[in-house]
Amino acid sequence: MLFGAHLIKKVANEVYLLGNQWSLLKEVKATTTNNIEALADVPADSPWFSGHFPGEPILPGIALVYIVKQAIIEEALKKGTQLQLYSLRRIRFTQPVRPGDTLSISINYEDTGEDILFSFKVINKENVVSSGQITAKKING
Template identity: 40%
Template structure:
C-alpha cells in the first residue's frame, strides 16, 4: 500500500477518523513529479474512499464527487488526518483532509457497493 495508517476508527457516531502517512517510494510520487513530488488529488480521494470502506467493513467504490477543493500540496512522508462524516443519504459523505491543522482537501463523495464479478 502506498500509505500507512497511524490510527483508524470512528467516533461512535457517523464520523470516520484516520491518521495516515504517505510512502515516499509510492509510484504516485514517482510519476507526479519526479523532481518535485506531490500526491495527486485522485490519490487523496482514493485514500478517503478506502478508509471509509475499511472502517465500515464494506466493499465500496467511488461513484461520484462534488465540491472538491485542494488547498495544500501533499509531499512524501506528510502525516494526514482524514475526517469523513456520513450524510443524510445512504453512502453520501463529506470529508476533509488536514495536515498539521492546515486544510489539504475537502469535498463530498458518493460511494456505492462494488458489484460482484
C-alpha cells in the first residue's frame, strides 16, 4: 500500500469512529455509466477546521480527498461492490476551501477488470480546487 493511500485509510477509519460530524458529503449520484457527481457543504463549525488555521480557516487537503473517497465508496455500495483504495496519484490542491463553501465533485472512472481508476475534480465556484487519481480494487463481486 502506498503512503498516501495508507494515510487516507487511517484518517477514514478515525473519522468513522468519531461519527458523522466529520462528513461533508451531501449528495452522491451516478450521472452516466462511468461518472459520479457529488455535492459537499463545508460548514464553519466542521471539526476539520480545528487548528487549520486559527483566524484563517482552510479545509485541509486530506478532507478533500476524504470527500472523494466517501463518494466513490457510497456509489460502489449502491451497486453491491466493496472497494479497497490502494493508490493516490497526481493529487493537486490548487485553491483554498473555506467555511461556507459548497463543493461539486466530478469523478470519472474506468474499470479495467482488475483495477478501477478514478479521476476526480473538486470544484468551488467554477474553480478546480483539487484533482487527482485514486486506484481501487474490487474485494467482492
